[in-house]
Amino acid sequence: DVKVTQSSRYLVKRTGEKVFLECVQDMDHENMFWYRQDPGLGLRLIYFSYDVKMKEKGDIPEGYSVSREKKERFSLILESASTNQTSMYLCASSSPWGLDSPLHFGNGTRLTVT
Amino acid sequence: DAKTTQPPSMDCAEGRAANLPCNHSTISGNEYVYWYRQIHSQGPQYIIHGLKNNETNEMASLIITEDRKSSTLILPHATLRDTAVYYCIVRVHGSSNTGKLIFGQGTTLQVKP
Numbered sequence: 083d084v085k086v087t088q089s090s091r092y093l094v095k096r097t098g099e100k101v102f103l104e105c106v107q108d109m110d111h112e113n114m115f116w117y118r119q120d121p122g123l124g125l126r127l128i129y130f131s132y133d134v135k136m137k138e139k140g141d142i143p144e145g146y147s148v149s150r151e152k153k154e155r156f157s158l159i160l161e162s163a164s165t166n167q168t169s170m171y172l173c174a175s176s177s178p179w180g181l182d183s184p185l186h187f188g189n190g191t192r193l194t195v196t
Numbered sequence: 197d198a199k200t201t202q203p204p205s206m207d208c209a210e211g212r213a214a215n216l217p218c219n220h221s222t223i224s225g226n227e228y229v230y231w232y233r234q235i236h237s238q239g240p241q242y243i244i245h246g247l248k249n250n251e252t253n254e255m256a257s258l259i260i261t262e263d264r265k266s267s268t269l270i271l272p273h274a275t276l277r278d279t280a281v282y283y284c285i286v287r288v289h290g291s292s293n294t295g296k297l298i299f300g301q302g303t304t305l306q307v308k309p
Contacts, residue, residue, distance in 0.1 A: 086239075124299045125240075172239050184230060185297060187239035 085109070086188035088173050094194045101160040103191050105173030113176045114156035115185065116140075116148060118169040125172065131156055132178065163195045200284045205304045208278075214271040216303050218284030221265040228287050229260060231269045232299070233280040240283065240299070243269065274307045281305075 089104035107114065115130040117140075127140030129148040137148050145167060149157040156175075160167055170192050174185040201219040208214040220229065230245040244251055244258045246267075251258045257270040271278055283302040 088239075125297060127297075174239075184242040184245060186242055190237070190239045192237070 086173055086175055086186050088171075088188040088191050090191050091189065092192050092194075094196065095160075095163050096196055097164060099160075099163045099195075101163050101193065101195075103158040103160075103171055103173075103193070105156045105158070105188055106154050107156075107173075107175040107186070108154065109175065109177070109186070110153065111175035111186075112153070112178050114150065115174045115176075116146075116156065116158045117172045117174065118142070119172055119190070120169050128158065163193075165195050167193065168195045169193060200286060200300055202282070202284055202300065202303045204301060205306070207306050207308055208271075208274045210276060210307055210309050211273055214269075214274040214278065214305055214307070216269040216271075216282050216284075216305065217266065218269070219266045220284070220286050223264050223286050229258065229264075229267050230285045230287055231256070231258065232283045232285065233278075234283070234302075235277075235280040243282075274305075276307050276309065279305060279307045 086107045095101050113132050116128045117125045118128060119125050126142050128142055128146050129137055129140050131137045131150040134150055134153050147159045170190050172190045173188045176185045177183045228245050228247050231243040232240040233243055234240045244253055244256050246258045246260055248260055248264055260267045281302040281304050283299045
């Protein structure tokens with residue numbers, strides 16, 4: 083079974099803090115993704131990476147950055163946390179090979195910024 | 197990606213089959229049908245996917261109509277742990293490389309004892 087592990091289930095941070103969310107996958111997947119999920123807005127893609135040290139902006143990259151130094155690890159960074167970044171953050175991975183590779187998600191990190 | 201339509205909620209008795217419908221009348225020939233579910237406060241869980249043939253795995257069966265305009269996810273023996281929001285999604289081939297995944301409102305399945 084694919085396992086995508088997010089380092090924290092719940093985080094509480096203060097406005098202005100730098101926040102790191104970590105994600106590790108054990109399936110040697112090339113693709114990794116960060117989403118946020120908010121009620122009524124569904125999943126929104128923040129950033130994704132298709133290889134080590136590669137990154138691409140998703141639909142809502144403002145206020146975020148990412149790091150992919152190793153294939154199995156993809157980090158999301160909130161440079162200066164703001165209250166509107168309070169959300170559920172989801173990491174996912176997939177293989178680029180094959181016609182129909184599904185995305186596999188972690189259990190999410192619920193971040194509260196006060 | 198094609199839009200999908202699902203009923204907002206359904207009930208099912210524990211031990212019975214749960215049949216969750218999905219309409220995707222504008223689906224294109226290269227779009228796959230995927231099903232995910234999300235249990236409260238957890239990440240989405242992949243269930244099954246298919247292109248035009250019916251598919252079965254250890255979790256569920258997927259029945260796609262011949263015209264591909266609709267599909268049904270079948271949980272053969274629903275348990276209380278299957279209570280979740282179920283999402284039907286159509287995805288263009290190759291979108292696993294871009295992460296473009298549109299989750300609609302889904303169907304909230306309530307399995308009752």
